[in-house]
Amino acid sequence: MIRNLAKLNKTIGTRFYQTSSRGSFNGGNNGKTAFKSIIGASVGLAVLFAGSSLLDQEKQSEPTPIDVKEKKPQPPKTKEEYQRKMDEEYDIEQFKYVIIGGGTAAYHAIDKILENDKEATILLISKEYDVPYQRPPLTKSLWATKDDNVVNTLDFSDWSGKKQNLLYEPESIYGNDVLQFIRTKKVVDLHIDEKLVLLNDGKLIRYDKCLIATGGEPRQLKFTSTNDKKISTYRTVDDFRKLYEFVKDGDKHVTVLGGGFLGSELTCSINANFQDKNIKIDQVFPEPGVLSTLFPEYLSKYATDEIVKSGVKVHSGTLIKDVVDNSENGRLTVTLNNGESFETDHVVVAAGIIPNTNVVKSTSLEIDTVNGGYVVNPELQARTDLYVAGDVASYYDFSLGVRRRVEHHDHARATGEMAGSNMSTKNTPAPYTYQPFFWSDLTPGVGFEAVGNTNSKLKTFSVWEKPSSDDSKQSYTKGNIYYLNDNNVVVGVLCYGNYGKMDTARDIILKRKVVQDLNQLQHAIDFDEHH
Numbered sequence: 031m032i033r034n035l036a037k038l039n040k041t042i043g044t045r046f047y048q049t050s051s052r053g054s055f056n057g058g059n060n061g062k063t064a065f066k067s068i069i070g071a072s073v074g075l076a077v078l079f080a081g082s083s084l085l086d087q088e089k090q091s092e093p094t095p096i097d098v099k100e101k102k103p104q105p106p107k108t109k110e111e112y113q114r115k116m117d118e119e120y121d122i123e124q125f126k127y128v129i130i131g132g133g134t135a136a137y138h139a140i141d142k143i144l145e146n147d148k149e150a151t152i153l154l155i156s157k158e159y160d161v162p163y164q165r166p167p168l169t170k171s172l173w174a175t176k177d178d179n180v181v182n183t184l185d186f187s188d189w190s191g192k193k194q195n196l197l198y199e200p201e202s203i204y205g206n207d208v209l210q211f212i213r214t215k216k217v218v219d220l221h222i223d224e225k226l227v228l229l230n231d232g233k234l235i236r237y238d239k240c241l242i243a244t245g246g247e248p249r250q251l252k253f254t255s256t257n258d259k260k261i262s263t264y265r266t267v268d269d270f271r272k273l274y275e276f277v278k279d280g281d282k283h284v285t286v287l288g289g290g291f292l293g294s295e296l297t298c299s300i301n302a303n304f305q306d307k308n309i310k311i312d313q314v315f316p317e318p319g320v321l322s323t324l325f326p327e328y329l330s331k332y333a334t335d336e337i338v339k340s341g342v343k344v345h346s347g348t349l350i351k352d353v354v355d356n357s358e359n360g361r362l363t364v365t366l367n368n369g370e371s372f373e374t375d376h377v378v379v380a381a382g383i384i385p386n387t388n389v390v391k392s393t394s395l396e397i398d399t400v401n402g403g404y405v406v407n408p409e410l411q412a413r414t415d416l417y418v419a420g421d422v423a424s425y426y427d428f429s430l431g432v433r434r435r436v437e438h439h440d441h442a443r444a445t446g447e448m449a450g451s452n453m454s455t456k457n458t459p460a461p462y463t464y465q466p467f468f469w470s471d472l473t474p475g476v477g478f479e480a481v482g483n484t485n486s487k488l489k490t491f492s493v494w495e496k497p498s499s500d501d502s503k504q505s506y507t508k509g510n511i512y513y514l515n516d517n518n519v520v521v522g523v524l525c526y527g528n529y530g531k532m533d534t535a536r537d538i539i540l541k542r543k544v545v546q547d548l549n550q551l552q553h554a555i556d557f558d559e560h561h
């Protein structure tokens with residue numbers, strides 16, 4: 031914290047916000063960001079810094095003796111006066127906006143607040159060290175740089191070859207009179223009536239409006255070995271740095287537990303980029319194939335076969351029974367529930383996330399007992415002046431007509447923007463009616479964008495482009511998969527290898543048309559030509 035403040039202090043007087051260089055994507059904000067040039071005087075800067083620097087220190091000043099004869103202490107007359115006295119006594123700093131969590135939803139909320147409110151004072155609190163960054167490249171492009179210095183630069187090229195950096199904005203834009211950043215501190219409670227946030231070091235902060243954007247925590251599994259250097263979860267840039275440092279010199283065996291998005295993407299990226307350095311991977315998961323909660327059975331099988339062909343040893347339909355330290359060779363022994371066992375150097379557990387709903391303890395906030403997460407109204411409020419966005423929000427999906435929770439990037443971006451906008455608008459807050467998309471890339475032939483309810487338990491109808499002669503080896507190159515509910519209404523669409531179709535897919539879902547004859551869907555979405 032002190033180190034951070036020292037760093038932040040260096041930026042005093044700069045008040046310089048950089049425009050993001052990132053491009054736009056389907057449903058994105060067209061690359062526009064309010065982290066833009068705001069150059070001006072640093073009014074109030076000293077006050078905020080002085081306040082922040084006290085966050086980690088005990089209050090040192092002696093109490094001033096009161097002359098009892100001259101002045102009788104008067105009880106506070108108004109709530110505001112009471113608050114002011116309390117804030118002075120306990121060194122409580124006040125911010126117009128307090129954002130809990132330093133991820134994607136938080137970043138986009140701040141961006142909107144800066145756009146709407148020129149008087150904003152914002153405090154961002156994250157339990158991570160790093161300033162907000164995007165997570166998708168952690169399982170994709172960051173592994174493909176062929177530059178071991180990537181752990182320091184976090185520079186990479188995206189799928190189109192465009193140069194990117196993992197951080198949404200450079201460090202230097204945090205820490206000034208408008209935007210403060212507290213890192214490596216956890217919010218442990220919220221007093222909603224008093225509008226107070228409690229940090230794990232005992233400090234209190236007062237807000238006018240607050241956003242909970244705490245995402246989720248990787249599910250931990252218990253094994254006999256408790257060696258947390260060799261058995262890890264994977265969610266943060268720090269997890270990336272550690273795993274990359276571990277595999278970069280080659281000659282290792284890695285076990286990935288999980289056949290969902292994270293386990294499958296990570297397996298494919300490490301395998302594709304480090305196979306030539308003799309990194310061997312076993313992937314273990316209970317489902318019959320990868321991404322089987324999403325892909326129809328035949329496609330999950332195809333994707334799994336592709337991963338096997340790329341050199342990974344896949345154990346589908348299998349659970350890891352235990353992981354034990356092997357004292358003879360310092361490695362780990364993995365035992366499977368089918369009786370097999372093998373030696374490994376590292377186990378990555380990718381077994382889903384648990385939404386972080388542990389920030390409000392002294393007041394009850396409704397938690398969705400089915401989907402998890404804090405229940406919000408259409409304006410993304412859990413209570414007046416308290417908003418929730420991203421992975422941790424349980425919201426009502428207007429176009430699907432169900433309450434749900436979405437654990438994907440575009441939803442975090444869009445709800446972050448919406449919450450930030452609603453927190454700072456002078457107008458009536460707007461409802462979140464957007465239908466977010468998500469995407470994944472595994473092996474070079476396995477990649478897609480999808481929108482809506484794409485649960486593989488639903489009835490699906492797939493339309494595949496006939497492969498050209500060059501593609502003849504690959505069975506599935508480009509296709510559109512439609513997910514239909516019991517009433518034969520399309521509720522989800524997955525465009526496999528067929529990019530830029532999400533708006534058309536959204537329109538189909540929004541129309542809620544009963545599909546009388548599935549062949550009507552044959553040409554509902556065309557195939558793009560440039561890939």
Ligand SMILES: Cc1cc2nc3c(=O)[nH]c(=O)nc-3n(C[C@H](O)[C@H](O)[C@H](O)COP(=O)(O)OP(=O)(O)OC[C@H]3O[C@@H](n4cnc5c(N)ncnc54)[C@H](O)[C@@H]3O)c2cc1C
Nearest residue numbers: 131132133134135157165166217245420421437438439442
């Ligand atoms: C490796 C990886 C790859 C992904 N790839 C894709 C992809 O390709 N496509 C896609 O659509 N989605 C992808 N996702 C999912 C997407 O990144 C998430 O849905 C998104 O990051 C959620 O954003 P969020 O802001 O809600 O939460 P997060 O980004 O998780 O941010 C939450 C932040 O809050 C902090 N925090 C939590 N509790 C507290 C507390 N009490 N006090 C202070 N801070 C706290 C956390 O440390 C974290 O910094 C990926 C996820 C991961 C992990």
Ligand SMILES: NC(=O)c1ccc[n+]([C@@H]2O[C@H](COP(=O)([O-])OP(=O)(O)OC[C@H]3O[C@@H](n4cnc5c(N)ncnc54)[C@H](O)[C@@H]3O)[C@@H](O)[C@H]2O)c1
Nearest residue numbers: 052055057058059164166167171188189194440469479529
């Ligand atoms: N604003 C948004 O909604 C949004 C969404 C996703 C990614 N991004 C940005 O994209 C940048 C790149 O991120 P990344 O490298 O982790 O993701 P990526 O390169 O895997 O994909 C990013 C986007 O490109 C699409 N895509 C992937 N492969 C494609 C292909 N072969 N042809 C056409 N489109 C394809 C994806 O569906 C996704 O929309 C990041 O800067 C990120 O912030 C923005």
Ligand SMILES: NC(=O)c1ccc[n+]([C@@H]2O[C@H](COP(=O)([O-])OP(=O)(O)OC[C@H]3O[C@@H](n4cnc5c(N)ncnc54)[C@H](O)[C@@H]3O)[C@@H](O)[C@H]2O)c1
Nearest residue numbers: 288289290291292293315380381382383437438468469470
């Ligand atoms: N492209 C993307 O959208 C993308 C990419 C990476 C990560 N993410 C997000 O990151 C988070 C983590 O991803 P994930 O793949 O871990 O979650 P997931 O829910 O997609 O998959 C979880 C996997 O772990 C397995 N699993 C769960 N409990 C288990 C247990 N007790 N024993 C053995 N296996 C168990 C499941 O069977 C499944 O294979 C999710 O929110 C995900 O949406 C998204």
